[in-house]
Amino acid sequence: MNRYQDVIIAGFGGQGVMLIGTLLAYAAMEDGQNVTYMPVYGVEMRGGTANCTVVVSTEDIGSPIIHHPRSLIAMNRPSLEKFQPRVVDQGVVVINSSLVEMELAQKERLKTFAVAANEIADALGNTKMANMVALGAYVQLTQIVPLEAVKQSLKKVISPHYAKMIPANEKALQAGADSVGP
Amino acid sequence: MTQNKAVYSLPSVLADVPMHYCPGCQHGLAHRLVAECLEELGVAEKAICIGSIGCSVFIYNYLLVDTVEAPHGRAPAVATGVKRARPDNVVFTYQGDGDLASIGLAEILHCANRGERVTIVFVNNTVYGMTGGQMAPTTLLGQRTTTCPEGRCKEHEGQAIKMCEIVAGLGGTAYAARVALDTVKNVKQAKKAVHKAFEVQLEKKGLGFVEILSTCPTNWKMTPVQANKRISEEMIPYFPLGVFKDVTSAEDKG
Amino acid sequence: MPGKPKRILVKGNEAICRGAVAAGCQCYFGYPITPQNDIPEYLSKVMPKLGRVFVQAESEIAAANMLLGAAACGVRAMTSSSSPGISLKQEAISYMAGSQLPAVIVNMSRGGPGLGDIGPSQGDYYQAVKGGGHGDYRQLVLAPGTVQEAYDLVIKAFDLAFAYRNPVMVLGDAIIAQMMEPVAVREVEAPPASEDLGWNLMGKGSRPPRVLKSLYLEDSALAGHNALLREKYASMEKEVLYESFMVNDAELIVVAFGSIGRIAKSTVRGLREKGHKVGLLRPITLFPFPSAVLGALAEQRKLFLTIEHNLGQMVDDVRLAVRKHADSFFYGHLPGNLPTPDDFEQPILQVMGVAR
Numbered sequence: 001m002n003r004y005q006d007v008i009i010a011g012f013g014g015q016g017v018m019l020i021g022t023l024l025a026y027a028a029m030e031d032g033q034n035v036t037y038m039p040v041y042g043v044e045m046r047g048g049t050a051n052c053t054v055v056v057s058t059e060d061i062g063s064p065i066i067h068h069p070r071s072l073i074a075m076n077r078p079s080l081e082k083f084q085p086r087v088v089d090q091g092v093v094v095i096n097s098s099l100v101e102m103e104l105a106q107k108e109r110l111k112t113f114a115v116a117a118n119e120i121a122d123a124l125g126n127t128k129m130a131n132m133v134a135l136g137a138y139v140q141l142t143q144i145v146p147l148e149a150v151k152q153s154l155k156k157v158i159s160p161h162y163a164k165m166i167p168a169n170e171k172a173l174q175a176g177a178d179s180v181g182p
Numbered sequence: 183m184t185q186n187k188a189v190y191s192l193p194s195v196l197a198d199v200p201m202h203y204c205p206g207c208q209h210g211l212a213h214r215l216v217a218e219c220l221e222e223l224g225v226a227e228k229a230i231c232i233g234s235i236g237c238s239v240f241i242y243n244y245l246l247v248d249t250v251e252a253p254h255g256r257a258p259a260v261a262t263g264v265k266r267a268r269p270d271n272v273v274f275t276y277q278g279d280g281d282l283a284s285i286g287l288a289e290i291l292h293c294a295n296r297g298e299r300v301t302i303v304f305v306n307n308t309v310y311g312m313t314g315g316q317m318a319p320t321t322l323l324g325q326r327t328t329t330c331p332e333g334r335c336k337e338h339e340g341q342a343i344k345m346c347e348i349v350a351g352l353g354g355t356a357y358a359a360r361v362a363l364d365t366v367k368n369v370k371q372a373k374k375a376v377h378k379a380f381e382v383q384l385e386k387k388g389l390g391f392v393e394i395l396s397t398c399p400t401n402w403k404m405t406p407v408q409a410n411k412r413i414s415e416e417m418i419p420y421f422p423l424g425v426f427k428d429v430t431s432a433e434d435k436g
Numbered sequence: 437m438p439g440k441p442k443r444i445l446v447k448g449n450e451a452i453c454r455g456a457v458a459a460g461c462q463c464y465f466g467y468p469i470t471p472q473n474d475i476p477e478y479l480s481k482v483m484p485k486l487g488r489v490f491v492q493a494e495s496e497i498a499a500a501n502m503l504l505g506a507a508a509c510g511v512r513a514m515t516s517s518s519s520p521g522i523s524l525k526q527e528a529i530s531y532m533a534g535s536q537l538p539a540v541i542v543n544m545s546r547g548g549p550g551l552g553d554i555g556p557s558q559g560d561y562y563q564a565v566k567g568g569g570h571g572d573y574r575q576l577v578l579a580p581g582t583v584q585e586a587y588d589l590v591i592k593a594f595d596l597a598f599a600y601r602n603p604v605m606v607l608g609d610a611i612i613a614q615m616m617e618p619v620a621v622r623e624v625e626a627p628p629a630s631e632d633l634g635w636n637l638m639g640k641g642s643r644p645p646r647v648l649k650s651l652y653l654e655d656s657a658l659a660g661h662n663a664l665l666r667e668k669y670a671s672m673e674k675e676v677l678y679e680s681f682m683v684n685d686a687e688l689i690v691v692a693f694g695s696i697g698r699i700a701k702s703t704v705r706g707l708r709e710k711g712h713k714v715g716l717l718r719p720i721t722l723f724p725f726p727s728a729v730l731g732a733l734a735e736q737r738k739l740f741l742t743i744e745h746n747l748g749q750m751v752d753d754v755r756l757a758v759r760k761h762a763d764s765f766f767y768g769h770l771p772g773n774l775p776t777p778d779d780f781e782q783p784i785l786q787v788m789g790v791a792r
Binding site: 022025026035038040061062063068 | 611
Binding site: 226227229230232233239246247248250256259260262263264271272288 | 462463465489491493494495497498499501502503504505506507508509511513527528531535630637638639640641642644645646647648649650651
């Protein structure tokens with residue numbers, strides 16, 4: 001049975017959307033699946049918008065670029081506004097409700113989930129881990145890869161210089177997962 | 183009883199064939215100086231020559247060493263690739279003024295600035311020879327060529343570029359000298375300079391550079407004798423002879 | 437995972453570097469230009485540690501000529517750039533083809549013409565395949581469609597360069613350069629020892645001197661040289677590589693290379709799910725071109741649609757390949773727009789509809 005999932009992860013530059021995209025891709029590889037990660041940067045070196053597309057499949061992957069994704073992680077309002085209309089019907093959308101009003105969510109057409117990523121990360125002591133909270137929630141909702149594989153991959157994508165941050169990031173991933181369900 | 187003593191023989195590095203150069207051209211003499219130095223230093227067997235574009239394009243017919251042909255002006259870049267790939271070989275370029283000082287200016291300057299352990303033999307005869315006597319970057323003010331028929335004009339074409347001084351000013355250059363081939367004394371000096379430009383390479387001091395002022399009777403529209411005279415009367419006053427840099431000399435050490 | 441080769445998650449640019457290192461590349465000469473900057477950056481870290489050569493040249497022109505010099509010595513050497521920089525390298529590539537020097541050139545192409553943009557494009561197909569520099573020459577052109585292929589093909593490029601004593605280009609684009617995928621990597625090979633290959637420059641020692649050149653002025657010498665080159669180019673035919681996907685029962689075959697080939701594969705899959713008999717032929721070698729396989733498919737009275745990320749270049753070669761029995765339609769996605777599988781669906785259906 002072939003399994004296929006794709007996701008656009010989008011936010012401000014600096015919110016760490018590329019990092020969680022890479023982390024998800026790494027976890028999928030460690031899980032033995034095929035995966036592509038495609039970054040799209042703004043022209044700015046710093047402070048612009050950023051998004052990436054991750055495709056995970058048990059089959060070989062065709063396009064690494066997806067116009068109508070099956071899921072979306074929107075870390076800020078411009079990202080939701082840009083990508084939500086393109087998500088396929090009944091697609092999974094994780095919305096960072098700390099920065100985006102949930103009235104904007106297309107609740108009838110899509111499976112939308114509010115995750116107060118910044119608040120949850122704040123409670124853990126570091127707003128910067130909002131990205132991990134959002135990814136934890138997304139992984140829990142889609143079961144795209146085991147959450148454990150994501151945690152195990154942290155050491156591969158976080159530079160050794162920040163190795164001491166890994167336990168905190170694991171907690172953030174778990175907190176995100178817990179926030180959306182069992 | 184008279185004993186015969188050989189005072190002249192062909193360096194083994196130099197092919198015993200007629201050269202294609204015009205009567206009175208000094209490329210042949212410059213080739214011979216390079217050949218003698220390679221032989222005296224005992225490095226002909228491991229020498230790699232980078233040929234260039236211009237009258238000396240057939241240098242491989244005369245200098246019997248491994249040779250690769252470089253595109254116009256690019257010999258110092260090719261030499262960089264050769265030397266980096268084969269640091270134990272002795273690598274040199276042989277370039278004219280159009281090749282080195284015009285189209286290849288970026289390549290020679292950066293090669294010297296990196297201090298590549300190569301030797302550059304630069305023959306300056308103030309004109310593009312092979313293509314028919316057009317204006318070169320080293321053409322003197324007032325000199326007539328096929329592309330400055332009224333004489334080189336400072337306002338329109340700028341002045342002749344002094345490569346030896348420029349190359350001497352770069353950090354990676356170990357030795358830079360300007361010599362001429364118009365008199366026996368100058369030929370002897372030229373030989374010493376070529377020798378030295380190879381020595382600094384062998385000693386891994388940096389880049390060795392020799393600018394050789396040379397004749398082009400055909401494109402100067404002169405007899406060989408007139409052309410030879412022009413070197414001392416017109417060229418040397420503008421392009422002074424001498425050693426412009428020598429990191430091995432006492433004053434440079436100080 | 438036990439029993440499987442080690443997999444790493446890397447960008448296409450890094451895969452190129454790792455492939456080159458694994459292939460025993462001794463010298464790399466580069467110059468910054470987006471979107472291939474990861475290549476000189478990575479190799480500036482790795483090559484010196486391995487005792488190999490990294491030089492940031494003063495220009496793409498100089499880098500290509502340094503490559504020429506190292507190639508003349510018979511060592512494995514590479515340069516990389518992106519479209520505008522590749523234009524500057526054409527002079528040296530022509531000389532290397534003429535002088536029969538083995539070298540690897542990577543083009544992570546970007547949008548054009550001129551400065552264009554830093555996004556993907558296939559605008560350099562003609563330049564790569566038809567001899568981008570002056571004179572009449574060919575280079576082998578390998579077009580990876582995945583990051584794994586980028587790794588494998590750069591290794592193959594070195595082997596082909598030396599087998600044919602010819603420049604080989606690896607033609608990717610900003611998509612292949614920037615995307616990450618798992619890559620199964622192999623052991624790093626030490627560069628082959630400095631050996632006498634019978635033609636390379638090492639200093640003459642006790643043998644007659646060697647000359648590597650492209651100038652042939654004597655009567656009919658150039659014609660003789662070109663006859664040899666023509667024979668060599670023809671012999672490259674056996675190196676043809678391509679991927680064919682669901683072509684057997686297909687009514688229409690999409691022909692697309694590189695990243696566009698893999699994006700089109702998603703379109704083909706989607707249309708198959710809807711019951712449309714569509715297949716894909718993805719040339720992996722662009723020179724030599726898989727003309728024979730296309731010709732054989734044309735004999736089966738199939739329709740062809742060439743899809744490229746340019747105004748139409750490879751379509752010429754497809755038309756030549758199928759000309760006895762068919763023609764090829766064309767859809768050109770414009771450089772400056774990022775292509776997705778959805779973009780190709782209507783053009784395919786239109787051709788199938790037109791034909792019916």
